[in-house]
Amino acid sequence: MLKLSNVTMEFGALRSISELDLTVNEGEIVSVIGPNGAGKTTLFNVITGIYTPTSGSVELEGKSLVGLDPARVNHAGVARTFQNVRLFLNMSVIENVMSATYGHTRAGLFASALALPKSRKEEKAVRAKAEELLSFFGSRLTGYRWDQPAYSLSYANRRRLEIARALATEPKLLLLDEPAAGMNPKETQEITQVVERLRAEKGLTILIIEHDMHVVEGVSDRVVALDHGVKIAEGNFDHVATHPDVVEAYLGRGAADRK
Amino acid sequence: MSENQVPEEIQESAATEAAKLGIGTDEWVAQHEERIARKKGIKGLPQLINESIPAWARWGVLLLISFAFGAFVDNQYLLRIGVNLGLFVMLSYGLNIVMGYAGLLDLGYVAFYGIGAYGYALMSSEQIGHHWSTWLTVLIIIIGTALLGYIVSLPSRRLFGDYLAIVTLFFGQVFVQLVLASDNITFPWAEDYVDITAGANGIPGIDPFSFFGHKFLNIRDYYWLLLVLVALLTIAISRVNRTRIGRAWRTIREDALAAESMGVMVNRLKTMAFVTGAAIAGLAGAIFAAMQTAVFVSGFDMPLMTMIYAAVILGGSGSLAGAVMGAIVMSVLPEVLRVTNYSEILFLAVLVLTLAAVGKSVKRFTINIVGIALIGFLVKILLGAASIKTTPTKEWVVGPVSRALSHWMYVPLDRVLWGNCAFVILIVLIAYFTTTTPRIKSILLPVIGYLGIFLWEVRLVTDVNTTRQLLIGAMLVVLMITRPQGFLGKARVEVL
Amino acid sequence: MSYLGQQLVNGLTLGGVYALIALGYTLVYGVLQILNFAHGDVYMVGAFIGFFVMVGLGGPLKPSVPVAVMILIMFLVAMLGTGLLGIVIERFAYRPLRNSTRIAPLISALGVSILLQNAALLLFSANIRSYDTSSYISSTLGFSFADITIDGVRLFVLVLSIALMFGLARWVNGTQVGRAMRAIAYDRDAAVMMGIDVDKVIRWTFFVSAALAGAAGVMNGLLLRGVSNGMGLVPGLKGFTAAVVGGIGSIPGAMLGGLLLGVVESLAQGYLSTNFSDTITFALLIVVMLLKPNGLLGKRAIVKA
DSSP states (O other): OOEEEEEEEEEEEEEEEEEEEEEEOOEEEEEOOOOTSSSHHHHHHHHSSOOOSEEEEEEEETTOOTTTTTTHHHTTTTTOTTOOOOTTSSSSSHHHHHHTTTTGGOOOOHHHHTOHHHHHHHHOOOOOOHHHHHHTTTTTTTTGGGGGBBBGHHHHHHHHHHHHHHHHOOOOEEEEESSTOOOOOOHHHHHHHHHHHHHHOOOOOOEEOOOOOOHHHHOSSEEEEETTTEEEEEEEEHHHHHOOOHHHHHHHHHHHOOO | TTTTTOOOHHHHHHHHHHHHTTOHHHHHHHHHHHHHHHOOGGGGGOOOOOOOOHHHHHHHHHHHHOOOOHHHHHHHHHHHHHHHHHHHHHHHHHHHHIITTOOOOOOOHHHHHHHHHHHHHEETTTTTEOOHHHHHHHHHHHHHHHHHHHHHHHHTTTTOHHHHHHHHHHHHHHHHHHHHTTTSSOTTTTTSSSSSSOOGGGBBOOOEEETTEEOSHHHHHHHHHHHHHHHHHHHHHHHHHHHHHHHHHHHHHHHHHHHHTTHHHHHHHHHEEEEEEEHHHHHHHHHHHHHHHHHHHGGSSHHHHHHHHHHHHOOEEETTHHHHHHHHHHHHHHHHHHHHHHHHHHHHHHHHHHHHHHSSSSHHHHHHHHHHHHHHHHHHHHHHHOOBBBBOOHHHHHHHHHHHHTTTTTOBHHHHHHHHHHHHHHHHHHHHHHHSSHHHHHHHHHHHHHHHHHHHHGGGGGGGHHHHHHHHHHHHHHHHOOOTTSSSSOOOOOOO | HHHHHHHHHHHHHHHHHHHHHHHHHHHHHHHOOOOTTTHHHHHHHHHHHHHHHHTTTTTTTTTTSSSHHHHHHHHHHHHHHHHHHHHIIIIIGGGGGGGGSHHHHHHHHHHHHHHHHHHHHHOEEEEEEEESOOOHHHHHEEETTEEEEOOOHHHHHHHHHHHHHHHHHHHHSSSSHHHHHHHHHHHHHHEEEEEEOOOHHHHHHHHHHHHHHHHHHHHHHHHOOOOOOOHHHHHHHHHHHHHHHHTTTHHHHHHHHHHHHHHHHHHHHIIIIIHHHHHHHHHHHHHHHHOTTTOOOOOOOOOOO
């Protein structure tokens, strides 16, 4: 579904990603791991159009994403969450989700101003859809929570809301940037289940950046390890986790030799 | 125990409170934010009023009052104030879309108002000899200002906050200078110069509006037109705000990058906000020109811009009710200040209220009032003893308040000089006041109060425009420090 | 040729003034990332201080001290006065807002700008004043050189502005406070943790920034432009334009931007149209911002996500 070939991203003299090839097949859950500064988030930014790669191609279902702005990449079917959670803090919980339906709704300025039947119907549908998406996480984000401002949510709920918001854009491919960061063990375990359910219930293909190896082990069909922008290992979890280059990247040369 | 540590009993009581309410910590935390935001006493008043009156009742009462005003008031002067208020509300609404919703700082906004006014003037006066139908002219103006809004919005695609502010401010200045300079344009192929805008002289003799053969000769006609327009705009804008486009505007204000990643077409929406705001301002400008029957470019310069900004910010950026409130304050207040009688009373009322708010207790309040009175007598006696000449009462007295004050306050012969000295000292004292200890504060307060009265009576009361601008400037600074969300706006959380 | 040379000299002089204003914007922006809207009005205050000092010393025709000394005193007093004003503005209008929303300091600065303009109106009335109506100073100091008449005041202004720029560069690179300032501009949180007294550095930044504006204000007066309460708006805009064209936050950028702007404006006035020169400057700003959003010497900012 997603195919990156020979992607390089440079910032001046700094090369964040170097000649990277990456394929994600439909229905797959692929994890990207690597130490800090390995270029994982840069990879997400390249896929979602925030950065334009210096060279190489990014294709979604055969269509190139290079040069598209982030909104159009999203319309093509890619949604993401952010490492540092970027919600619309001063908008209500449900508005956060509703606003993400922008790409596949149509009501314009005049239709809304005049409250034409078409726009009212659309608004109703959007609201219902947002409520449904928020119920994906049980009762945590439903009922009275709908109209509370997003800033009043706890950290874990903010992460959940961000996922719900990403789902509202009706993506085919979902990019999760460290969904378990800052979560307690119970919440972390739940994230593992959520990722599984996203695939099972929503039929999504998922690319996930994660540091927590329990989550990586629990969800991934395939793991890709990056270091300094270069892919150093790829395969199933056991293969990558024990790969000498990966161990070296995380722990240094000595550790790899001792193994 | 270190200072930062929360005492255990407080932690415990917080926990028990949460448990008692039978809600999750999450919920309790959520309410905690609100509890902090909710201020007690006078400071919490705007919020209390805002929350306790339902929206429909507020707007209903406002509509009723406006209707009654238009139906029963016959005084031309009052009607003109009403029309000005209507124009001000329109401008605030437009700016509220650009700044309040989309979060774009457009400091050239007032130029669209000017372009609307000049556009109407050029198409409906002897200046270049066109008298087109009102329908056509207004239509051209709306489309023209919208197009111009589109062009001005182009830099906003690449620029953020401060940069955009300066580019648009520059745009506003260019408009003013173009109008000033376009009375004398020479083309290489023509011998004579061409006068398009009449420069600083302005364009007089503009036709009033005329719809279906009905000429708008009475101010009241414009009042009704504006009332209808404002009512329609209120409904339309609040609808837009609640639905798809409005939500998308607000996501841009919150976090443009995240919005874009969620499929919001950020550039298109920024442009849309600019265009909508510009068209509203252009329409308001056309109405203004037709009502005034003359336009001068100086009326579309920075002073008006700052007043519109002050209106939107005072009321609460992002809130329509706030925009109306701000417009009322900003357009009616100057009229009140113009009449010295009212302005004296207004000032004293504000002073007493401020003292009450600062003093906190009846005792302190009394001490302050007595202190001010004593200082007044003392100064009068001391300067009288030094036989420094005073202004005779009848030359100075402007209203009942100053008549009463004349027995108490020393009025110098050279009021400009003394007033200026008082002004400088007052500013220094206020600056010192905000940084000093409570003890010195309590001593300083009566002195500041006295100087304030002195300055107001000998200087500011007669210099309306400067006073107004000074007050707006001070208000903007104070408001940003104490209540950046304005009176009816919601407190915002921003991650930097 | 001589006409062109004349225009270039005029442009460079004007550019020196713009550059000084631009440096003030850039310094403050570098440290606090706020746009100091009141900067143009600080410049106005500087021009007024210079005027009153000159009047106090007997005026241009009958100075109680030699003319050179008088001009020196005018600059010193104006720079000191505006510098202190800068500190006061920072203390009361910006410091309380340091952790506020992005838009709040901008609005607050707008408020300060209105306050200063109208305080000046109240204190000094709306009359437009002129330093030297009979051009006495410039006529005593002028000389010509290869067809180009250079009046002494212009040359003096140009030299002084360049000297001030070099002084500033030395200050930023060579002193403790200057280094601390660069550290804060780079990463304020880290600078705090390294024990840098941020308040003190910001105070100094505002002092220097405002003092440069004050010097520019006196220069404006010496160049025989009118002094009035509203005079700060347009030069303020142009100073900011210069800072942006050069790349905001960059000190050499502000110098380059200022000089460039002065020359462009002067040539536009000389060859195209006097009335529309500001429009042309504005067009330059738009073009630079669209082509190089970070300015000629600015660093490219990387969007973080």
